[in-house]
C-alpha cells in the first residue's frame with residue numbers, strides 16, 4: 119500500500135519553508151486556494167517542535183462509511199467515489215488523525231490520495247511515499 | 259458494575275454474505291404481478307425539510323390524490339407523528355373501529371428526517387387506530403422508506419380503504435410514476451418479501467440502495483399484534499435489513515387493508531436532498547457528534563458493538579430485568595444473553611446504521627443463523643442482533659436464556675410481522691398462567707408452556723402464522739386473553755388482572771417498574787399505552803438516581819414525555835440523545851437531560867427548517883401534539899383517569915413468592931415508608947399493606963402529574979392549557995374537551 123511518510127528530523131514545520139507541501143496539495147490536487155484545506159497539516163508549536171498530520175491509509179474511514187463510498191484501489195490507496203458518497207461525514211468524525219477533510223463549498227469530503235505531489239515540492243525532502251503492507255480492517 | 263471490555267479476537271467468524279436465497283419466490287412474484295392502475299406525479303425535493311405535499315391513496319377505490327401541507331399544519335403539528343395524528347383525526351369519527359375502511363395508516367417522515375450528517379435522522383412515524391387499544395398508536399421506525407418517500411415528493415402518505423386483492427403500492431420517485439399492482443401469489447413474510455421486491459423494483463444492482471419496502475407477515479393477519487417492517491439494502495451483506503414499527507398492531511391494520519407491501523424507489527441520496535437552510539451547521543454539529551461517538555462510545559454504552567443489548571446485564575444487576583412475567587428482576591443465567599455474548603455473535607467490521615450517517619449504528623446483525631423450526635427450517639438467515647427489549651422480552655421474561663433460540667424467536671417475530679415486545683410479554687403471561695394451572699396442556703392444545711420452553715413458544719407462533727390453535731388466542735394479546743380465560747372459567751379474574759401486564763390494551767415493554775414509581779407513571783400515564791418511547795425513566799430513577807424526590811419524578815413525567823415526543827415530530831431517533839453523552843455531561847446542570855445534545859437538536863432543527871426555535875419552544879411543539887393526542891384518545895372513548903390504571907404487577911408484589919424474593923427490602927419499606935412494625939404481621943398482611951401504600955403512592959403521582967401537565971384530576975386537558983398551546987384554533991378539539999369538563 120502506498121503511504122505518505124514524513125521524516126520529523128528533516129521537516130522544519132514551516133520555520134524556514136513556505137509550507138510548500140500544503141500549498142501544492144490544496145492547489146494542485148484539490149484546486150483549492152487555501153493551504154489550510156490541504157489533505158495534510160504541518161503546524162509549528164510554541165515549544166519549537168511541530169506536528170504533522172498525515173493520512174496513513176489506515177482504512178478506519180472505509181469501515182465506518184455507510185454508503186460503501188470509500189474503497190482501496192490496487193496500490194491500496196483509499197479513494198472516495200463521489201457517486202456513492204451521501205455526505206454524512208462519518209469518515210471525517212472517525213479519522214483519528216483528523217485528516218479526512220471537508221470545506222463549506224463542497225458536499226463531499228476529501229482525503230489524501232498518496233499522489234506524492236507534496237513529496238516533490240518539499241525543499242527539505244522530508245516527505246516520501248513508501249510501500250507498506252495493508253493493515254487488516256479494524257473494528258471501529 | 260464494571261465496564262465490559264470488548265475483545266475483537268472473540269468475535270465469531272461468520273461469513274456475513276452467505277444466506278439462503280429466494281430465486282423461485284422472486285420468479286413467482288415477477289410473473290404473477292398484474293397492474294391495476296398507474297398514475298403519474300411530479301417528483302420533488304423538499305425545501306428546508308418540507309415538500310408541502312401529502313399523498314393520499316384509497317386502496318379500495320384505487321383513487322390517488324394529493325393534498326397540500328398547510329401552514330397551520332406545520333405550526334401546530336410540525337410533521338411526523340403530528341401530521342399522522344392530524345390526518346387520522348380528519349379521517350375517522352368517534353365510532354370508527356380499527357378495521358373500518360376509513361381507518362388510516364399514515365406514514366410521515368418529519369422535516370429533519372433525511373439529513374445524513376447526524377446520527378439517527380432517518381425516522382418516519384406511523385400512525386393508525388390500533389386494534390389492540392382502539393385509540394391512535396404511533397410508532398417511530400428506521401429503514402429508508404421515510405426519507406425516500408420525502409425525496410420522492412411527499413411529507414406524508416395516507417393509506418385508506420380496503421382492498422379485496424393482495425395489493426402492492428409502488429411509488430417511483432425517480433420516474434414520477436405511482437403503480438397499484440395486484441400480487442396474488444408469492445411470499446408474505448418480510449425477510450423473503452422485502453428481498454424479492456427490492457430486487458424486482460430496482461433497475462439494477464446498484465439501484466437497490468434506492469429502494470425500500472414496507473411489509474408485514476403471515477402472523478399479522480391472524481392477530482391483533484401485527485407489526486410493519488421497513489427495509490433498507492445493506493450493500494456489504496448484499497441483503498435487505500429490517501426495522502420495525504412494532505407496537506400496537508399497525509401490521510394487522512395493514513394486512514386487513516389487503517396491503518401486501520409498499521415500495522418506494524427514491525433518487526440517489528446525497529447530503530443535501532432536504533435542501534436545508536444551513537448545511538454548514540448540520541455538518542459541524544454532525545462531525546462533533548461523530549467524534550463524540552468515536553471517543554466515548556467504547557467507554558460508555560458500546561452501542562456500536564452491541565446495540566441496546568448493553569443494558570441486559572445492568573438491568574439484571576439492579577434487579578430490574580423482567581424475569582418470568584415481571585415476577586423477578588434477575589436470573590443466574592442472564593450472562594448467557596448479556597452484551598458480552600452479543601458482541602461476539604454480531605458481525606462487527608461493518609456499518610450498521612438504519613439510515614446514512616448514523617454513527618451510533620445500533621442495528622447490529624447476527625449472520626449465519628440456521629433455523630431449527632417452522633417453514634424456514636434449515637434456512638440460513640441474517641437477523642437483527644436482539645435489542646434490549648427483545649433479549650428481555652423473548653428471553654428472560656419467558657425464561658429463555660439460550661441465545662440461538664432467542665435469535666430464532668426474534669427472527670420469526672420479524673418475518674411473521676408481529677411485535678417482539680408484545681410477543682414477549684404475552685408469552686410470559688401465557689407461561690405464568692401455565693405455571694399457576696390457569697392453563698394446562700389440554701387448554702393450550704398440547705403446548706407445554708413451561709418457563710424457558712422456546713420450542714413451545716415458537717410452535718405457538720407458527721400456529722398463529724397458520725391461523726390455528728392456541729396461537730390464535732395468544733395473538734389476541736394479553737387484554738383479550740384475560741377476558742377469554744375468565745369467560746371460560748380459567749383462573750381467578752382478579753389474579754389475571756394483576757398479572758396481565760397491559761394497560762389500555764397494550765402490553766408492557768420490558769422494564770420492571772415495581773420499585774420505580776417514576777417508571778410506573780412512565781408506563782401507564784401515557785397516551786398510547788405502556789411503552790418506553792414516551793418516558794423511559796427507569797435508568798435515571800434506579801441506576802443513575804437522578805430523580806430522587808416525588809417532585810422530581812412528577813416533573814420528569816411532565817418533561818420527558820414532551821421532550822421525547824419531539825423526536826417523532828422532527829424525524830429523529832431517540833437513542834443518540836442519551837446512549838452516548840459528552841465526557842463532561844455529569845458535571846452539567848440537569849445532566850439527565852443531556853443539555854449539550856438538547857442544544858444539538860435545537861440547532862439541527864433550525865439549520866434544516868430555517869425556523870429558529872429555542873429549547874423551550876421545542877417543548878411547546880411537543881406539548882401541542884401530546885395534548886392533541888390526549889384529546890384524540892378522549893374522543894375515541896379512552897384517555898381518562900380510569901384508563902391510566904396500572905396492573906398491580908407493575909407496582910408491587912402480587913404473589914407470596916414475589917414478596918419473599920425481596921422480603922428484606924419490602925419489610926424495610928413497611929418500617930420506613932409506612933411506619934408499621936412488620937414483625938407481628940403475617941405475609942398476607944404485609945402484602946396488603948404494601949398494596950395500599952403503593953396504590954396510594956401511584957394515585958398521588960397521578961394527581962401531581964396531571965396538575966403539572968395542565969389536566970383536570972380526571973386527566974382531561976383544561977381549556978386554559980389548550981389555549982396556551984394554540985389548540986383553541988381547532989374548534990373540534992375544544993368541543994371534545996368541553997364534554998368532559
Ligand code: SF4
Pocket residue numbers: 172173174175176177178179180196212213214215216217218229230
Ligand atoms: S483519512 Fe483518516 S481514517 Fe481514512 S485512511 Fe486516512 S488516516 Fe485513516
Ligand code: SF4
Pocket residue numbers: 182183184185186187188198202203204205206207208209210226227
Ligand atoms: S461522507 Fe461520504 S465517504 Fe465519508 S463516510 Fe459519509 S458517505 Fe462515506
Ligand code: SF4
Pocket residue numbers: 122142143144147156157158229230231232233234235236237
Ligand atoms: S500525497 Fe497528495 S493528497 Fe496526500 S497530502 Fe500529499 S499532495 Fe495532498
